[in-house]
Amino acid sequence: MPYCYYFPALRYRGLLAPLTALLLAAAPLAAQAQSGSVGIGTTAPNASAALEIRSTSQGLLLPRLTLAQRDALTASTTAPPVAGLVIYQSDNTPGLYAYDGTAWVRLGGDNLGNHMATQNLDLADKTLVGNGGTDGLTIAANGNVGLGTTTAQPATQRLDVRGNVRLGDNGGQAAGTGQAIEWVGPGVSSDPVGIYRHNPAVDQSELRVVVGDVGDPSDKFVVGRMPSTSSEGGLPTGTFTPAFSVGADGTVNVNGLAGTGTRLLAADPDGNLTATATTGTEGDNLGDHVATQNINLNGNKLVGGTTDRAIRGGLALNGNGLLTVGAARVHTDSTTRYGVRLLNMDQDVVITSDQGKGNTTPAVTGAGDRLMWLSYYSAFRAGGVTDDRWNQTANSVSAIGQYSAAFGLDNQASSLYSSAFGWNNLLRNSEGTMVMGNNNNIVQSFYGMVMGGRNSPKGWYNFVGGYQNKIRGSTLANYSPTVGGFVPDWPPSFSFGQGCYSRSSRGNTYTMGYYARTGGFYGSFVFADMSPINDGSPIDRMQDSVYSTRTNQMTMRFAGGYRFFTTVATRTDPSGLSALGTPIGAELTPGSNSWTFMSDSTKKERRVLADGNLFLARINRMRLGSWNYIGQSADTMRHYGPMAQDFFAAFGHDGVGRSGNKISINQADFDGVNLIAIQALYRRVLLLEAENAQQQLLLLQLQAAAGPAAGASLTPAAEVAELRRQQAALQARAAQADADHASLLTLQAQVARLLGADAQARQEPAPAR
Numbered sequence: 049m050p051y052c053y054y055f056p057a058l059r060y061r062g063l064l065a066p067l068t069a070l071l072l073a074a075a076p077l078a079a080q081a082q083s084g085s086v087g088i089g090t091t092a093p094n095a096s097a098a099l100e101i102r103s104t105s106q107g108l109l110l111p112r113l114t115l116a117q118r119d120a121l122t123a124s125t126t127a128p129p130v131a132g133l134v135i136y137q138s139d140n141t142p143g144l145y146a147y148d149g150t151a152w153v154r155l156g157g158d159n160l161g162n163h164m165a166t167q168n169l170d171l172a173d174k175t176l177v178g179n180g181g182t183d184g185l186t187i188a189a190n191g192n193v194g195l196g197t198t199t200a201q202p203a204t205q206r207l208d209v210r211g212n213v214r215l216g217d218n219g220g221q222a223a224g225t226g227q228a229i230e231w232v233g234p235g236v237s238s239d240p241v242g243i244y245r246h247n248p249a250v251d252q253s254e255l256r257v258v259v260g261d262v263g264d265p266s267d268k269f270v271v272g273r274m275p276s277t278s279s280e281g282g283l284p285t286g287t288f289t290p291a292f293s294v295g296a297d298g299t300v301n302v303n304g305l306a307g308t309g310t311r312l313l314a315a316d317p318d319g320n321l322t323a324t325a326t327t328g329t330e331g332d333n334l335g336d337h338v339a340t341q342n343i344n345l346n347g348n349k350l351v352g353g354t355t356d357r358a359i360r361g362g363l364a365l366n367g368n369g370l371l372t373v374g375a376a377r378v379h380t381d382s383t384t385r386y387g388v389r390l391l392n393m394d395q396d397v398v399i400t401s402d403q404g405k406g407n408t409t410p411a412v413t414g415a416g417d418r419l420m421w422l423s424y425y426s427a428f429r430a431g432g433v434t435d436d437r438w439n440q441t442a443n444s445v446s447a448i449g450q451y452s453a454a455f456g457l458d459n460q461a462s463s464l465y466s467s468a469f470g471w472n473n474l475l476r477n478s479e480g481t482m483v484m485g486n487n488n489n490i491v492q493s494f495y496g497m498v499m500g501g502r503n504s505p506k507g508w509y510n511f512v513g514g515y516q517n518k519i520r521g522s523t524l525a526n527y528s529p530t531v532g533g534f535v536p537d538w539p540p541s542f543s544f545g546q547g548c549y550s551r552s553s554r555g556n557t558y559t560m561g562y563y564a565r566t567g568g569f570y571g572s573f574v575f576a577d578m579s580p581i582n583d584g585s586p587i588d589r590m591q592d593s594v595y596s597t598r599t600n601q602m603t604m605r606f607a608g609g610y611r612f613f614t615t616v617a618t619r620t621d622p623s624g625l626s627a628l629g630t631p632i633g634a635e636l637t638p639g640s641n642s643w644t645f646m647s648d649s650t651k652k653e654r655r656v657l658a659d660g661n662l663f664l665a666r667i668n669r670m671r672l673g674s675w676n677y678i679g680q681s682a683d684t685m686r687h688y689g690p691m692a693q694d695f696f697a698a699f700g701h702d703g704v705g706r707s708g709n710k711i712s713i714n715q716a717d718f719d720g721v722n723l724i725a726i727q728a729l730y731r732r733v734l735l736l737e738a739e740n741a742q743q744q745l746l747l748l749q750l751q752a753a754a755g756p757a758a759g760a761s762l763t764p765a766a767e768v769a770e771l772r773r774q775q776a777a778l779q780a781r782a783a784q785a786d787a788d789h790a791s792l793l794t795l796q797a798q799v800a801r802l803l804g805a806d807a808q809a810r811q812e813p814a815p816a817r
Contacts, residue, residue, distance in 0.1 A: 115140040118152065222250060269294040370411065401426060403450060413439045428453045445476065492523050494534065507555055508536035517543040521555035563593040571600035579607035610636040645716050656702050660728025666698035667725055729792040736785035743778055
């Protein structure tokens with residue numbers, strides 16, 4: 049009886065290590081002596097197993113090695129792996145691996161690439177697809193095959209392909225190669241039927257339809273029609289009516305032209321062919337001849353008459369295949385009327401070519417007017433040149449960009465995807481850029497737009513228009529497969545007007561108007577009016593250019609002022625019939641440095657007079673002091689003023705409606721509150737001054753009434769005391785008046801500080817250049 053080692057559940061994990069060591073030490077001895085089995089979790093291990101482990105809640109944990117540790121084990125000279133050794137690899141395609149004596153094999157990894165079928169593979173009603181697709185290959189029970197369809201194929205349709213079919217071989221376009229579709233059947237080796245693509249020579253292709261291999265009249269290529277009685281994919285079962293056929297000997301038959309006698313072939317205006325019987329009196333118009341060899345013009349022309357003009361204007365074909373119509377003018381001021389006219393066309397005109405094939409040098413070079421499709425470059429030229437800009441090279445550099453176009457006079461589009469329209473525009477190293485206008489010189493502008501005259505952009509995706517404008521931006525960009533195009537390192541720029549200059553190595557500059565310039569600061573917007581040329585000599589325009597003074601700044605000059613509207617209406621309707629309402633907004637008038645707000649009494653309604661003393665009381669309760677906005681510097685960005693919540697609580701409701709909100713203060717409302725408070729203080733001062741005048745008058749009246757007699761009844765000491773009392777009372781009232789006046793001055797100073805702080809808050813510190 050074999051020895052059994054039973055470890056029920058190994059509940060005491062502290063004993064696991066010594067028990068494992070004991071097991072490993074005892075098991076070999078038992079195996080050698082008794083050929084015993086080891087059981088973990090069972091007292092009756094299977095006799096055929098050296099080790100049986102049973103558990104419903106645990107598994108077997110093999111040694112875990114990283115790929116680097118596994119490679120080190122493989123390279124070990126002292127303890128190399130033996131065939132059958134199993135480990136768990138924890139990285140680089142984790143899983144169980146077994147060593148087969150030469151390499152590690154992943155257990156359970158199956159990509160079907162290393163198997164050999166030992167029986168037929170039955171797809172049943174499934175489809176064989178690729179790369180996660182849904183359409184693929186289906187095979188019916190009768191062996192019929194479908195590609196791109198899951199519909200069962202008819203019994204007569206052995207192959208059903210839904211989509212395009214491409215035939216090819218590895219021979220390329222070498223002479224003697226090709227592809228074929230053949231109908232295989234009895235006698236095919238001696239009577240082939242099929243469609244063949246044949247390459248008689250390098251880079252030449254022919255489509256051949258072959259029916260038979262000898263001059264058998266019964267072998268024909270027939271085109272016709274049959275009724276709908278034929279079955280899909282099977283042989284026609286209806287009556288077939290041939291319309292056109294070509295016999296094995298080259299005989300062509302068109303049933304629609306059949307008739308009696310010798311027939312004359314003609315075409316009507318719609319291109320339909322008809323055949324009529326001849327009378328024997330027709331003249332020879334070359335229509336009843338069949339050419340048995342090539343027609344060689346041998347330097348002659350096809351002409352439409354016998355006059356000198358007709359001969360000069362004929363069609364010529366030279367030995368290189370160049371087709372020309374007409375000839376040079378007899379005199380420089382003569383009119384030849386040569387050309388090609390396509391009248392009443394109802395079909396497209398298509399010119400096809402293959403970029404990169406053909407001549408690199410245009411057929412016509414130098415100065416002149418012409419229209420050219422340049423096959424090698426897939427480029428188009430129409431108009432004229434006075435120099436070599438439409439040659440292969442101009443000024444020793446490439447002058448024709450692939451997929452480029454140039455229209456007009458003296459335009460050069462020498463970059464990939466570039467296009468030029470107008471006169472004397474030059475595009476170099478400017479992929480994808482379009483220019484329209486005249487005398488624009490463009491270098492290193494990529495996928496930009498240029499319009500106008502004498503403009504010069506540089507950078508990616510820029511837009512420039514007008515006259516004498518420049519853009520100088522970054523030329524760094526990287527291609528992004530995700531975007532499907534180039535992504536610039538810095539944003540593009542914009543320049544439109546005259547003499548504008550958007551310049552920054554980081555791009556993102558925008559100028560518009562008359563001599564607006566960013567001065568090299570990125571993130572800048574500059575807008576300029578025409579005041580230098582309107583208000584002075586045009587010579588001053590350079591000195592009066594508008595510049596940015598720091599990055600991320602907006603700079604504008606409009607000598608006629610600025611107007612901002614916050615309503616739909618922008619002007620008052622003189623007729624009073626407009627439903628748009630009253631125009632509301634703010635304005636900077638010419639020459640001013642502060643905003644002007646509309647305050648016309650005729651444009652206001654529902655006026656409510658304010659209680660100035662109540663306003664003073666509310667102001668007294670407000671939290672007034674200095675502060676700075678969160679996140680701004682406490683050293684350089686401090687401000688004076690109230691809190692919006694206090695201001696709204698004090699003045700947000702006037703009994704008619706709401707004014708403002710809890711988080712901001714309207715400047716016009718702020719000024720209005722200050723004026724109401726100042727008015728109340730001034731009225732108090734007036735009252736105090738009136739009371740003071742009354743006291744002064746009363747004092748004079750008392751002094752006059754007392755007179756010398758009254759004074760005599762008083763002792764000198766009593767009179768002095770009375771005068772002192774009256775003087776003290778007057779001084780107290782004067783002090784109160786002075787205090788009120790000081791309060792007024794304090795409030796005025798506070799208003800001035802608030803207005804100055806507000807203006808300062810809208811200004812930025814000087815730029816750090």
